[in-house]
Amino acid sequence: MTTINRLSFLKAAGVxxxxxxxxxSPAVAAAVEPGAVETVPGTPIPNEPIVAxxxxxxxxxxxxxxxxxxxxxxDRLLVNRLLKAAGRNHGxxxxxxx
Amino acid sequence: xxxxxxxxxxxxxxxxxNADVYxxxxxxxxxxxxxxxxxxxxxxxxxxxxxxxxxDDVLYSIYIDNDGDAQPEIEYxxxxxxxxxxxxxxxxNIGPIGSLTDPNWNARQTYSVTRIDAGLPHGGQPPSPxxxxxxxxxxxxxxxxxxxxxxxxxxxxxxxxxxxxxxSTPNYEANLGSQAVQVLASGEKVFCGQRSDPxxxxxxxxxxxxxxxxxxxxxxxxSAASAGVDATKALNIHTIAIQVPITMLTRDGSKPTSISxxxxxxxxxxxASRRMVRVINAKNDTxxxxxxxxxxxxxNPLFNEVIVPIAQKDEWNRxxxxxxxxxxxxxxxxxxxxxxxxxxxxxxxxAPFPVFPNLTTLNASKAPRADLVAILLTGIPSGVIxxxxxxxxxxxxxxxxxxxxxxAIPPSATPSPLxxxxxxxxxxxxxxxxxxxxxxxxxxxxxxxxxxxxxxxRGTPAAFHPDAAVPDVSQxxxxxxxxxxDRYMPAFPYVGSPYDGYDTPDV
Numbered sequence: 001m002t003t004i005n006r007l008s009f010l011k012a013a014g015v016x017x018x019x020x021x022x023x024x025s026p027a028v029a030a031a032v033e034p035g036a037v038e039t040v041p042g043t044p045i046p047n048e049p050i051v052a053x054x055x056x057x058x059x060x061x062x063x064x065x066x067x068x069x070x071x072x073x074x075d076r077l078l079v080n081r082l083l084k085a086a087g088r089n090h091g092x093x094x095x096x097x098x
Numbered sequence: 099x100x101x102x103x104x105x106x107x108x109x110x111x112x113x114x115x116n117a118d119v120y121x122x123x124x125x126x127x128x129x130x131x132x133x134x135x136x137x138x139x140x141x142x143x144x145x146x147x148x149x150x151x152x153x154d155d156v157l158y159s160i161y162i163d164n165d166g167d168a169q170p171e172i173e174y175x176x177x178x179x180x181x182x183x184x185x186x187x188x189x190x191n192i193g194p195i196g197s198l199t200d201p202n203w204n205a206r207q208t209y210s211v212t213r214i215d216a217g218l219p220h221g222g223q224p225p226s227p228x229x230x231x232x233x234x235x236x237x238x239x240x241x242x243x244x245x246x247x248x249x250x251x252x253x254x255x256x257x258x259x260x261x262x263x264x265x266s267t268p269n270y271e272a273n274l275g276s277q278a279v280q281v282l283a284s285g286e287k288v289f290c291g292q293r294s295d296p297x298x299x300x301x302x303x304x305x306x307x308x309x310x311x312x313x314x315x316x317x318x319x320x321s322a323a324s325a326g327v328d329a330t331k332a333l334n335i336h337t338i339a340i341q342v343p344i345t346m347l348t349r350d351g352s353k354p355t356s357i358s359x360x361x362x363x364x365x366x367x368x369x370a371s372r373r374m375v376r377v378i379n380a381k382n383d384t385x386x387x388x389x390x391x392x393x394x395x396x397x398n399p400l401f402n403e404v405i406v407p408i409a410q411k412d413e414w415n416r417x418x419x420x421x422x423x424x425x426x427x428x429x430x431x432x433x434x435x436x437x438x439x440x441x442x443x444x445x446x447x448x449a450p451f452p453v454f455p456n457l458t459t460l461n462a463s464k465a466p467r468a469d470l471v472a473i474l475l476t477g478i479p480s481g482v483i484x485x486x487x488x489x490x491x492x493x494x495x496x497x498x499x500x501x502x503x504x505x506a507i508p509p510s511a512t513p514s515p516l517x518x519x520x521x522x523x524x525x526x527x528x529x530x531x532x533x534x535x536x537x538x539x540x541x542x543x544x545x546x547x548x549x550x551x552x553x554x555x556r557g558t559p560a561a562f563h564p565d566a567a568v569p570d571v572s573q574x575x576x577x578x579x580x581x582x583x584d585r586y587m588p589a590f591p592y593v594g595s596p597y598d599g600y601d602t603p604d605v
Contacts, residue, residue, distance in 0.1 A: 044379055050389045051375045065375055065388035 036085065054079055054086075100297055100399030100536055102139035102330075102373065105411030105458035112138050114370040115336060116394040118297050119160075121366040121501045121529040124341055125509040126589055129353060130287075131311055131343045133160050134167045134532065135368035136557045140294065141334040144599030149190055150208045150292060150336060152178040156370050157390050163283055163365035164349040168420040173214040175248075176338050178257070180207045188227040191266050193260070198256045198277050201252040207257040210291050211282065211340075221402045221598070247559035251284045257291040261334070263600025270406030271595040279590060292334050293593040294531040296586060298400075298579040301329035304537070308434075308441045312574035316444045316453045326574030331581045331604040332597055336370075339591035344505050354506040363491050365500035366529070367397035367419060392416055397499040398474050398527070399536045404434050405474070412590060415512070419498035422475060424495050429474050430466035435544050442567075456565045457546045477502040478518075482551050483568060489523045503529030515577035521549060532580070532586050532593060538572040545571050 051065040060076030103109035117139035128567060137158070142151050152158070153256045157177060161170035183204050184192065193202035194459040255507045258278040261270045279289045303309045303326065311324045344353045347364055354362035374388030394415050396402075405428045406414045414425070439458045444451035452458070472478045475497040480490035510524040515535040517525025521541060526534040542548075548563040553562045579585055582602050584594045 008488070044383070045377050045385045046382060047385050048376075049377055049385045049387050051377070053375075068389050070374065070389045086298075 052082070054082060057083060099405055100299070100309065100572065101396050101401075102301075102405045105394075105415055106408065107412040108415055112140075113151075114156045114372060114394050115139055116370050116396040117295075118208060118399060119366065119368045119396045119501060119530070120296070120514050120532055121364070121503045122501070122531045123344075123505055123507065123509050123529070124522065124590065125592075126339065128508055129345075130341045130343050131347060131364070131503065132339065132590060132592065133366060133368075134296075134337055134339045134591065135160055136293075136295070136297075136335045136337050136593075138336040139333075140330070141292070141295075141336075142599075142605055143261065143334055143597040143602045144331070144597060144604075145260075146262065147188060149205070149262065150334070151180060151260075152176075152209070152257070152290065152336055153370075154178050154180050154207075155376070155384075155386060156367070156372060158370055160338070160340060160348055160368045162368065163419075163493070163498075163500060164347060164361070164600050165497070166360075166363070166365070166494040168365060168422075168493070168496040168500065169418075171216045171349065174286075174340055175212040175214065177212075178207055178209045178290075180205065182206075190262065194265060195259050195267050195415050195512075196273055198274060203259055205241050206259075208254045209257060210253045211255065211286075211288055212248050213249045213251055213284070213286075237549045247286070251282045251286065252280060252288065253286065255290070257278050257411060260292045261596040261598040263378065263598045265600070267598065275595050277588065283347060283399040285343055287590055289337065289339045289591040291337065292339040292596040293591070294581055294583065294585060294596050295330045295335040297330055298537070298573075298574040298575055298577075298585075299330060299537055300326045300575060302327060304573070308437060310449075310541075310571065310573055312572065313442060313453075313567075314450055316442045316450075318441050318443060320445060324574070326572075328575045328579050328581075331579060331585075332602045334596040337591060337593050339593065340411055341590050343443065348505070350598055353379050357488050357504055357506045358490060358542055363477060364505060365397075365419070365493050365498065366503060367395060367500045369395035390513055392418075395419075397501055399530065400540050401474060401499045404540070405432055407433075412432050419500050420493065420496060422499045423497040425499070426471070426475065427470055430468075431464070431546055432467065432470060432590055434541075435467065435546075436461050438571075440547055450565070450567055453567050454545065454565050456563055459563055460546060460549065463553075467544075467549065469550040471497070472552065473543060473548065474499060478527070483518065483523075484551065485521050486518075486523050489518075489528070501530055516542075519543070533577065535572070535575075535577050541571045542568055 014060055048067060053063045055061045055063045060074050060079040061072055062079050063070060063072040100118050102535045107116045115138055118136045120134040122132055124132045138150050162169050162172040162173040169376050190205045191202050195203045207358045256278055258274040259267060261267050278291050281287050303311050308385055310325050314321045324576050348361045350361050352361060369392050371390035371392045373386035374391050377429055401416050402411055408424060439454040442453045444453040477492040479492040481487050491504045493502055510522050513525055514520025514522035515533055517534050517539055518527055519539050524543050525531050545568045547568050551561050556560045580599050586594050
């Protein structure tokens with residue numbers, strides 16, 4: 001039986017509407033990190049996910065939540081890559097794809 | 099009220115909404131202290147088919163400060179786990195539930211109890227491995243329980259089912275409620291589950307521009323006087339109750355016998371915390387990560403409700419008592435003290451008129467309300483209560499919203515619902531008993547009843563005298579309050595059996 005969740009449902013619906021518009025947008029296309037591959041998750045989120053929160057983009061500060069711990073690191077490269085990925089998501093959202 | 103849905107955010111999160119906390123020397127076991135902390139307020143007894151329960155994703159905490167620094171030396175943590183016996187039925191129960199192990203009971207909840215001690219291990223026990231950190235350090239002061247050890251005192255302890263009705267939960271208290279009282283090997287007694295709400299308040303009136311039905315002729319928008327209406331008299335709540343030997347709570351392991359003993363006063367409050375992040379999965383499950391973040395707390399009744407401005411109420415819930423100096427100005431100059439003369443101006447030809455002339459003068463003087471600071475933030479030093487000069491529940495100069503219980507004061511055989519205002523030193527603000535008339539006590543105090551104790555002009559012609567109307571400032575609800583069933587019980591957990599949905603279907 002095919003598993004359909006909200007994400008895959010919306011992506012399927014978006015194929016005919018927004019995807020082409022994104023690809024045609026130079027600003028969004030430039031935000032994609034070379035080699036980055038967007039995939040549909042094939043497994044559920046773990047019971048104790050590791051969550052990263054960009055606390056201060058300007059300073060490159062990222063907080064990693066794991067278990068009941070919270071630690072903040074400075075990693076400008078990682079923060080920049082995540083911001084670019086997030087920018088791509090925002091772009092998709094504006095196009096009404098997902 | 100006293101803290102039912104008291105802040106905008108927590109009002110949307112009832113399982114974490116800490117509605118009341120009570121702490122008193124147990125009337126039938128005076129070597130112990132009973133602490134009752136209530137959550138999930140304003141439950142209609144007929145609230146099926148998914149009846150009320152604690153949050154499996156909430157950490158419930160009861161804190162005890164035994165050295166006056168407004169930080170906890172002891173924390174009791176309660177964590178819950180829900181389960182279904184049958185996943186193919188929509189029913190909470192598939193037949194009468196006659197016991198806590200009855201196979202007819204489908205949707206169950208159990209809990210664990212953990213005690214965390216800061217510093218030295220309790221009772222000479224060998225140190226346990228470091229336990230989970232207490233509430234997070236984020237945004238707050240250093241939390242002493244970070245250097246601590248935790249002991250799990252009990253696991254898989256059963257909550258009773260909710261009281262559904264005579265067909266589903268017959269003989270509720272004998273078969274289910276009383277059976278859920280657990281005596282732990284470590285010495286504590288615990289109960290977690292649905293109860294009737296012991297708090298009484300005329301909700302419908304008091305939030306209608308501060309209306310008190312007996313005083314309606316004097317209100318800005320007057321009407322005829324009438325009796326108060328107890329809005330919570332047929333509502334249920336979820337209770338966490340723990341009874342602890344006093345010797346397991348004091349800093350030196352003693353049971354103080356002198357009211358003036360510095361070890362006799364305990365600061366007590368409770369709280370609820372959630373994990374920092376919750377991820378809602380596509381499937382019907384969720385995942386959580388990050389430290390526990392406190393989302394609700396309660397010390398003194400009505401503190402967050404009527405002292406803290408609405409824009410700060412959720413921030414207050416995030417904070418810890420040791421940081422409560424931020425709210426000192428709100429206590430020294432409470433908004434409600436200014437509102438009372440405005441809301442109750444009285445009317446010419448209807449005595450008394452004006453109703454609060456002396457309170458108006460006191461407000462205009464801008465004198466800080468040291469009486470309210472003592473009641474709510476520091477405790478009352480000895481010698482202040484002239485009729486009971488040895489009384490004290492002072493914890494020091496740190497401003498902190500905690501209940502303060504002097505455990506050397508025995509329970510009263512004839513308790514006054516007005517507590518200390520009724521010259522019953524075993525009642526609020528010395529701890530808080532289930533039937534204390536909190537609304538009347540705090541309204542009368544704010545109206546000026548307690549200011550003479552701290553009045554710098556005491557004994558002079560300029561001394562403050564409470565207005566003649568102050569003793570009449572009440573909701574007009576008879577005390578002790580009644581309900582469809584017994585509101586209170588003579589033995590632990592002292593909170594009355596929950597009302598069932600069949601017999602109280604229309605609240």
